[in-house]
Amino acid sequence: DAGVIQSPRHEVTEMGQEVTLRCKPISGHDYLFWYRQTMMRGLELLIYFNNNVPIDDSGMPEDRFSAKMPNASFSTLKIQPSEPRDSAVYFCATRDRATDTQYFGPGTRLTVL
Amino acid sequence: AQSVSQHNHHVILSEAASLELGCNYSYGGTVNLFWYVQYPGQHLQLLLKYFSGDPLVKGIKGFEAEFIKSKFSFNLRKPSVQWSDTAEYFCAVGTNAGKSTFGDGTTLTVKP
Numbered sequence: 001d002a003g004v005i006q007s008p009r010h011e012v013t014e015m016g017q018e019v020t021l022r023c024k025p026i027s028g029h030d031y032l033f034w035y036r037q038t039m040m041r042g043l044e045l046l047i048y049f050n051n052n053v054p055i056d057d058s059g060m061p062e063d064r065f066s067a068k069m070p071n072a073s074f075s076t077l078k079i080q081p082s083e084p085r086d087s088a089v090y091f092c093a094t095r096d097r098a099t100d101t102q103y104f105g106p107g108t109r110l111t112v113l
Numbered sequence: 114a115q116s117v118s119q120h121n122h123h124v125i126l127s128e129a130a131s132l133e134l135g136c137n138y139s140y141g142g143t144v145n146l147f148w149y150v151q152y153p154g155q156h157l158q159l160l161l162k163y164f165s166g167d168p169l170v171k172g173i174k175g176f177e178a179e180f181i182k183s184k185f186s187f188n189l190r191k192p193s194v195q196w197s198d199t200a201e202y203f204c205a206v207g208t209n210a211g212k213s214t215f216g217d218g219t220t221l222t223v224k225p
Binding site for chain 1: 203205217
């Protein structure tokens with residue numbers, strides 16, 4: 001298995017632009033998580049899905065952030081409009097139900113100028 | 114809801130020194146316990162995990178952790194660290210309910 005796939009790996013954009021981050025989970029995993037990591041705030045859970053259904057989005061910082069999981073093979077995290085304080089590494093992770101273990105993707109490093 | 118506390122924010126050791134990173138959790142039920150490692154510039158990956166059975170679990174690269182139920186602790190140890198162990202280490206607690214709760218992480222710097 002290729003593991004969790006995220007794209008793009010790096011994104012540089014200007015303030016006010018829309019940003020879409022993508023995640024392809026490991027086949028068969030039942031939960032999908034979106035995290036944000038910064039030096040100041042550490043690792044933060046933004047939202048997670050179970051069987052494509054959003055379960056808890058209380059970690060989403062503002063209405064500018066939205067996430068979808070239209071099917072078991074794909075999820076997106078969108079920021080519209082983006083701001084410099086959104087600069088961070090965004091990780092997608094999925095859970096192996098049999099072992100309760102999370103597998104992280106390589107992350108998307110977002111820079112908002 | 115469960116919570117995880119990692120006692121040390123930053124640990125600096127010389128090569129060959131012994132390592133122990135503290136982790137305590139709060140949850141009244143059955144838990145699954147994890148240590149994840151994040152090498153510089155990389156993503157988190159599983160180091161070791163405890164589900165049941167022998168409370169002393171061994172992971173990759175010579176790491177081990179001991180689950181002490183009475184103390185709600187799951188401390189990570191390594192007898193002799195190497196420069197390549199420089200990384201951030203996260204303790205996490207799962208309850209088979211889907212989501213795991215992560216600690217704030219401990220940054221380990223090993224000086225050659």
